[in-house]
Amino acid sequence: ETGVTQSPTHLIKTRGQQVTLRCSSQSGHNTVSWYQQALGQGPQFIFQYYREEENGRGNFPPRFSGLQFPNYSSELNVNALELDDSALYLCASSLDRGTDTQYFGPGTRLTVL
């Protein structure tokens, strides 16, 4: 039990649609990082938010965007869904920005048809 929750657990969308995934960090954790994990691979870093501002971004297009709120919740939005967006999406919270110890949520499994 990491204290990090994500919703929904599973989601099915069609190509071209938009999706919003949600994460609730541990209380007191100012940083949230989002990852995409394709089947059989390690997580790929999407971006990190620290105190409601983007602190860094991986190699993902602008149609991947995020928000972080003062109540330790955050969102990952993906526009114009593509088939390759099908993956497990993980959020991780940490006390500080950077590569501090990260606590992961259970993930949202997104399927794009």
Place this chain on the structure above:
Amino acid sequence: GIQVEQSPPDLILQEGANSTLRCNFSDSVNNLQWFHQNPWGQLINLFYIPSGTKQNGRLSATTVATERYSLLYISSSQTTDSGVYFCAVPSMDSNYQLIWGAGTKLIIKP
């Protein structure tokens, strides 16, 4: 950028056996993390270990930063140890991104 390689890619053991998982990295790092991902996808941070040795129950980890590798030891394996073990190190190009290995898939048979 930094490269992270894990070995072996797959490992099948009987319950009670011991195992050693390896993580090699191509450049100097100031921290290294080991994670376990259970069959349902939950990732748990096992160790934050930039150097030296740490132990937590049946698990221990050693990082030799000067030789650019880390080892994860699992003793007296249990079926609940099954899953994928990842190591991750900070990117050389940024101070916010972890670079992950491809993982070692461990199956513990009863």
